[in-house]
Amino acid sequence: MDRSRGPWARFLARPNKDPVKALGMAGLIALASAVTVSTVATTMRPRQIANVEAARQERMQAMVQALPGLRAVMEELGVTELETRLVDLGTGRMMAEAAPGFDPVAAARDPETSIALPEEADIAGLGRREAQALVHLLARDGAPKLVVLPVRGAGYQSTISALLALEPDLNTIAALTVIEQAETPGLGARIESEAWQALWPGRRIADETGVMRIEVVRGEAASPYEVDGISGATRTGNGVAAMIRFWMGPWGYGPFLDRLEQEGMG
Structure with missing residues (x-):
């Protein structure tokens, strides 16, 4: 072997059937592919976040438009969209204004901006929750007319993200709009259908004693706390119900909703 050439030249000079060259080339291709995928993912991340945010805004506007009488209230108040605020989930306090470009999923992954959930409290299967x-x-005279909460939780085979709209009593569902899901096509994925989402308005989340009772049942609903299940998608339906119970509880928006009920928008 010619030692006057560099290591790379000597490597390339090996026969193509040489095991060392074959393994080396495979490793180089794998490394190059990994770097390319990582670079593309990093580059595309802001665009993906922007697309998700645009889809969320579009669906929220559609949801608001569909709620009876709400558009009239907004016109009366002279507003064209809901006010977005940042909330400290631990204390329930609203911040002065929303942080531009805030990404709750990224915040939940960062130990500096999230908390680890106790296993017994983590009924939505999140692992961590943003702080x-x-x-x-939407408020009138300091009292909430509509509250829309972004919620998410584990379904059967994906994380489900949705917008949960509450009526002024903060316990009756005005609407549920699924934003993202990757459940089984034709089964669990039907949670994104208009027909199934139309079953949620008017459902109540907790009873008079404060016990969370909202659930997705097999067959037809028989109480104000129940929503018809989807045949063949029991685990997906259970995931949606658990997601709502979690975010409405003490580890989710519970402290904020308590403050809102007691203090209003002030």
Whole structure:
């Protein structure tokens, strides 16, 4: 072997059937592919976040438009969209204004901006929960007319993200709009259908004693706390119900909703 050439030249000069060259080339291709994928993912991340935010805004506007009488209230108040605020989930306090470009999923992954959930409390299967979260509000004379809460949780085979709209009593569902999901096509994925989402308005989340009772049942609903299940998608339906119970509880938006009920928008 010619030692006058460099290591790379000597490597390339090896026969193509040489095991060392074959393994080396495979490793180089794998490394190059990994670097390319990582670079593309990093470059595309801001665009992906922007696309998700645009889809969320579009669906929220559609949801607001569909709620009876709400558009009239907004016109009366002279507003064209809901007010977005940042909330400290631990204390329930609203911040002065929403942080531009706030990404709750990224915040939940960062130990500096999230908390680890106790296993017994983590009924939504999140693992960690961001310390602060966005809420969307419409108020008149300091009292909430509509509260929209971004919620997410584990379904059967994906994380489900949705917008949960609450009526002024903060316990009756005005609307549920699924934003993201990757459940089984034709089964669990039907949670994104208009027909199934139309079953949620008017459902109540907790009873008079404060016990969370909202659930997705097999067959037809028989109480104000129940929503018809989807045949063949029991685990997906259970995931949606658990997601709502979690975010409405003490580890989710519970402290914020308590403050809102007691203090209003002040």
